[in-house]
Amino acid sequence: MLPRRAWAASALLALAGLFALAVHAQAPPSARPAASFSAAVANEWFGLALQLTQQTPGFSAPVASRAFAYLGLALYESVVPGMPQYNSLAGQLNELSSLPAAQPDEVLHWPSVANAALATMTRMMWSNASAENKARIDLLERTMALKYGADFDPAMLTPEISNRSATFGRLMAMAIMTWARTDGGHEAWGALRRGQPNYVPPGGAGQWSATPPAFAPPLLPHWGQNRPFVLKEAAACPAPAPPPYSEEPGSALYKDAQEVLRISSNATQEQRQYALYWADDPGKTPTPAGHWVFITNDLLKLRRASLADAAQTFAQLNLAMADAFISCWATKYALNVVRPVTYVQLVLDSSWVPTLMDTPPFPEYPSGHSVQSSAAASVLERIFGANTSFTDNTHNDRGWGPRTFRDFRSAADEAARSRLFAGIHFNFGVTGGQAQGRCVADKVLALRLRK
Amino acid sequence: MKRLPVLLLTTLVAAAPLWSAEPPAVPRFVEETDSAGLQSRFDGDFEFQVGGGVATFDCDGDGLPEVYVTGGVNKAKFYRNISTRGGPIKLQEERSGLELTGANGAYPLDIDGDGRVDLVVLRVGEVQAFRGLGGCKFERATDKWNLRSANAWHSAFSATWERGQPWPTLAIGTYVDRSKADFPWGSCTSGAVLRPAAGGKAFANPLELAPGHCALSMLFSDWNRSGEAALRVSNDREYYKGGQEQLWKIAPAQAPQLYTPEQGWKPLQIWGMGIASHDLDGDGKPEVYLTSMADNKLQKLEGDGSRPNFGDIAFKRGVTAHRPYVGGDIHPSTAWHAQFADVNHDGLADLFVVKGNVASMPDFAMLDPNNLLLQNSDGQFVEAGQLSGIASYKRGRGGMLVDLNADGMLDMLVVNRWDKAQLWRNVGSGTADKPQPMGGWRQLRLIQSGGNRDAIGAWVEVDLGARTIRQELTVGGGHASGHLGWMHFGLGAAQSVKLRVLWPQGSWGPWLTAASGGFYAVDRQNGISAWKAP
Numbered sequence: 001m002l003p004r005r006a007w008a009a010s011a012l013l014a015l016a017g018l019f020a021l022a023v024h025a026q027a028p029p030s031a032r033p034a035a036s037f038s039a040a041v042a043n044e045w046f047g048l049a050l051q052l053t054q055q056t057p058g059f060s061a062p063v064a065s066r067a068f069a070y071l072g073l074a075l076y077e078s079v080v081p082g083m084p085q086y087n088s089l090a091g092q093l094n095e096l097s098s099l100p101a102a103q104p105d106e107v108l109h110w111p112s113v114a115n116a117a118l119a120t121m122t123r124m125m126w127s128n129a130s131a132e133n134k135a136r137i138d139l140l141e142r143t144m145a146l147k148y149g150a151d152f153d154p155a156m157l158t159p160e161i162s163n164r165s166a167t168f169g170r171l172m173a174m175a176i177m178t179w180a181r182t183d184g185g186h187e188a189w190g191a192l193r194r195g196q197p198n199y200v201p202p203g204g205a206g207q208w209s210a211t212p213p214a215f216a217p218p219l220l221p222h223w224g225q226n227r228p229f230v231l232k233e234a235a236a237c238p239a240p241a242p243p244p245y246s247e248e249p250g251s252a253l254y255k256d257a258q259e260v261l262r263i264s265s266n267a268t269q270e271q272r273q274y275a276l277y278w279a280d281d282p283g284k285t286p287t288p289a290g291h292w293v294f295i296t297n298d299l300l301k302l303r304r305a306s307l308a309d310a311a312q313t314f315a316q317l318n319l320a321m322a323d324a325f326i327s328c329w330a331t332k333y334a335l336n337v338v339r340p341v342t343y344v345q346l347v348l349d350s351s352w353v354p355t356l357m358d359t360p361p362f363p364e365y366p367s368g369h370s371v372q373s374s375a376a377a378s379v380l381e382r383i384f385g386a387n388t389s390f391t392d393n394t395h396n397d398r399g400w401g402p403r404t405f406r407d408f409r410s411a412a413d414e415a416a417r418s419r420l421f422a423g424i425h426f427n428f429g430v431t432g433g434q435a436q437g438r439c440v441a442d443k444v445l446a447l448r449l450r451k
Numbered sequence: 452m453k454r455l456p457v458l459l460l461t462t463l464v465a466a467a468p469l470w471s472a473e474p475p476a477v478p479r480f481v482e483e484t485d486s487a488g489l490q491s492r493f494d495g496d497f498e499f500q501v502g503g504g505v506a507t508f509d510c511d512g513d514g515l516p517e518v519y520v521t522g523g524v525n526k527a528k529f530y531r532n533i534s535t536r537g538g539p540i541k542l543q544e545e546r547s548g549l550e551l552t553g554a555n556g557a558y559p560l561d562i563d564g565d566g567r568v569d570l571v572v573l574r575v576g577e578v579q580a581f582r583g584l585g586g587c588k589f590e591r592a593t594d595k596w597n598l599r600s601a602n603a604w605h606s607a608f609s610a611t612w613e614r615g616q617p618w619p620t621l622a623i624g625t626y627v628d629r630s631k632a633d634f635p636w637g638s639c640t641s642g643a644v645l646r647p648a649a650g651g652k653a654f655a656n657p658l659e660l661a662p663g664h665c666a667l668s669m670l671f672s673d674w675n676r677s678g679e680a681a682l683r684v685s686n687d688r689e690y691y692k693g694g695q696e697q698l699w700k701i702a703p704a705q706a707p708q709l710y711t712p713e714q715g716w717k718p719l720q721i722w723g724m725g726i727a728s729h730d731l732d733g734d735g736k737p738e739v740y741l742t743s744m745a746d747n748k749l750q751k752l753e754g755d756g757s758r759p760n761f762g763d764i765a766f767k768r769g770v771t772a773h774r775p776y777v778g779g780d781i782h783p784s785t786a787w788h789a790q791f792a793d794v795n796h797d798g799l800a801d802l803f804v805v806k807g808n809v810a811s812m813p814d815f816a817m818l819d820p821n822n823l824l825l826q827n828s829d830g831q832f833v834e835a836g837q838l839s840g841i842a843s844y845k846r847g848r849g850g851m852l853v854d855l856n857a858d859g860m861l862d863m864l865v866v867n868r869w870d871k872a873q874l875w876r877n878v879g880s881g882t883a884d885k886p887q888p889m890g891g892w893r894q895l896r897l898i899q900s901g902g903n904r905d906a907i908g909a910w911v912e913v914d915l916g917a918r919t920i921r922q923e924l925t926v927g928g929g930h931a932s933g934h935l936g937w938m939h940f941g942l943g944a945a946q947s948v949k950l951r952v953l954w955p956q957g958s959w960g961p962w963l964t965a966a967s968g969g970f971y972a973v974d975r976q977n978g979i980s981a982w983k984a985p
Contacts, residue, residue, distance in 0.1 A: 090720075095692065097719065098695075103766060103771060166781075167774060167781055167783055171744070171746075171783045173814075174814055175746075179688070181637070182636050182691065186636065
């Protein structure tokens with residue numbers, strides 16, 4: 001039998017325990033908000049996504065932009081319950097009216113949620129990755145907690161919270177993937193590798209036709225019919241009308257073609273460097289959208305951004321770039337503007353071809369790089385500030401970097417103009433694309449992220 | 452020091468409200484699948500990943516519900532109920548005329564108003580209607596009744612009797628386009644509404660219910676007590692494009708109209724799989740439970756009821772049931788059939804949810820036990836699946852709580868994909884040898900003349916003294932599973948209670964008194980009478 005004093009102490013302890021239980025039943029312990037964790041989980045997954053994009057077949061520029069957008073959305077939606085001042089995008093994006101809700105009484109650990117959501121989404125989006133890269137996905141998911149002990153504090157991360165968080169992250173990724181499968185892009189490059197339905201380019205003077213040297217069939221002719229994320233329709237951001245087709249000397253198109261011929265034939269070393277730097281070819285690089293993801297990922301690391309900051313940034317940036325490609329592709333295949341190489345060979349110089357790179361296999365207007373770089377720069381200006389100087393390390397491994405830019409706009413303008421220097425776009429394709437990209441960014445930035 | 456225990460007790464008493472109300476009594480269920488003679492499997496590949504329903508109905512007039520279990524690619528089986536009242540459940544497979552393949556769901560109702568139960572069978576293929584001939588024999592009546600459907604993937608059903616109609620109006624939901632099985636996303640097909648043809652005796656040509664968003668459950672219910680049932684449709688977000696949950700206004704002689712956000716309908720996207728409806732809070736309007744993949748909802752009508760503005764109270768009431776409660780699987784749950792019923796006779800509706808992985812989806816629980824959520828006196832629900840003995844790790848789909856042995860206690864049927872169907876007998880607080888009901892109960896059967904013989908659409912109110920419990924008599928909902936027959940009420944400690952019936956498109960009948968613990972027929976013309984087995 002316990003002595004009386006010990007009994008009293010035990011009783012008080014039991015009482016305290018019961019009271020604690022009772023309080024627990026009423027008010028669950030508050031979880032740390034997403035803003036109190038580092039962006040390491042996001043940095044790691046987007047870093048791997050860049051590698052996967054470069055090394056996985058089929059990740060052309062539009063396809064890559066779509067994958068990055070779903071990855072950014074999965075990150076944002078999985079942690080937004082831990083961002084008290086922010087809204088979910090369910091109800092704001094097309095045909096996405098609701099997403100699974102976090103259980104209000106269950107503490108979630110946001111890095112674990114994000115880790116599971118991003119791992120699941122990465123597996124589904126890059127489902128045809130090589131076996132080696134699939135192993136990298138598994139390894140990254142498993143080792144995240146070991147690499148970032150400060151975010152994955154074992155004292156706080158009980159097995160229950162860890163399991164529950166991973167479960168919620170996976171569920172969110174599944175819900176977003178379910179929505180993704182119906183956007184049209186999944187059919188173009190989905191798990192089942194469906195080929196595009198037969199597409200016959202329109203004929204007639206001034207219409208785009210396959211270009212030398214490969215005369216490849218048009219790339220993703222139905223991409224513009226995909227469901228945009230934010231734009232109410234792909235045509236919501238029309239590019240200014242291009243000059244009408246004319247072979248008359250003195251016509252606007254004739255003059256633009258002369259300009260392409262002149263600049264590309266006499267490009268300075270600097271202009272040639274720009275052309276190659278922003279080529280961002282699929283299979284060799286993370287594509288144009290990946291280029292901006294790379295820049296952004298570095299900036300977030302440099303600024304020691306929080307998980308919440310990274311979620312917001314990657315969501316806005318990638319939604320803007322994905323909608324930019326849809327908008328651009330809709331315009332390209334609606335107008336079917338001829339490429340400079342075709343026009344120049346027909347009208348000005350039958351032996352001319354661009355010397356720096358092959359003309360991509362799709363219509364000219366507007367320039368895809370111009371649209372998406374303009375959209376990306378507009379988003380990053382809003383997030384980081386218009387006068388933010390940054391260093392671009394995307395192509396360090398190719399010996400072309402690092403390069404420092406004084407601001408996002410100058411980098412985007414250089415990317416856009418690089419297509420003219422390369423001889424694959426007219427100047428109006430560049431300026432028209434920039435206008436379209438700004439419009440897309442404005443609509444993405446109008447999303448009600450903050451409460 | 453002597454005052455310490457007193458202080459402790461006082462403090463504990465004072466702290467008591469911090470805990471939930473006294474936990475509800477847990478009934479015991481004993482599995483009798485094999486001993487009852489239930490030998491059915493629901494098999495099939497992609498086109499049978501949803502569905503797997505069971506129908507219960509009394510077709511031989513002995514008061515014991517027969518059981519019809521769909522089998523997917525296997526033959527659907529009819530079992531005559533030969534149980535001894537109050538004893539173990541015994542089912543005997545018989546040839547009834549209901550045998551067919553491709554069946555994934557079934558709903559009983561008396562279509563032609565002849566007093567004999569008929570059956571609508573959902574199929575991967577054309578829907579089939581069977582006319583009851585009596586004595587548990589059926590004949591195909593699909594063509595005779597002009598019940599026209601395409602060679603589609605049928606996945607949901609509900610029925611109502613519209614004002615002045617002797618025949619029911621049927622709603623049939625479909626899933627994805629069968630020709631696009633290699634890429635089903637975005638290929639949901641339309642549903643249909645079939646109204647009685649002029650002159651009766653058959654259905655008019657179907658009205659298209661478009662857009663269809665891969666319906667997995669439908670329910671005609673008078674959601675705002677206007678006297679007119681609307682059609683609730685729960686849709687699977689997995690395959691629709693731009694879809695959402697739906698509520699269709701079905702006004703007499705008018706084309707179906709979707710309720711819109713402007714009218715108060717809130718868009719909701721879930722992996723909708725099942726619907727259960729019940730007035731839980733006693734305000735006279737039904738709450739709606741929607742099953743999904745880890746995202747189950749309990750919707751309550753908000754505002755004055757003039758607009759279909761539903762808010763989610765699943766978390767508040769403890770019915771999220773979003774992951775397994777036993778078995779150690781940490782993945783999210785996949786929920787299908789749902790049903791409110793009072794399994795422990797405390798006068799409070801409980802919630803039964805059938806769970807199971809779609810196939811072997813790695814991101815969802817493989818060990819996903821069915822739920823039995825018992826309602827507390829404070830309105831909270833408490834999981835009792837494990838304690839009650841119904842936790843099963845098979846791939847559950849359809850199901851039914853129904854009293855199979857006429858002892859007043861609701862037994863449980865579950866259909867499982869790629870596995871055998873299961874059956875549990877509710878023995879209350881007793882054992883298999885000595886079942887013991889846990890409280891008062893009463894079962895009612897409504898009868899009226901005219902076409903709608905079973906008074907589908909009626910509301911029954913039972914006055915327990917301190918509060919009133921209500922049930923709406925519906926055909927539809929759940930997951931591919933239907934019941935026609937006794938309405939079951941748990942009465943708690945009450946020995947004799949009053950009840951009244953709001954007859955379909957009619958007025959309240961008088962208050963009637965009946966003792967606890969029996970079966971009663973309530974005739975619209977002749978009032979209440981105790982029912983005895985022939």
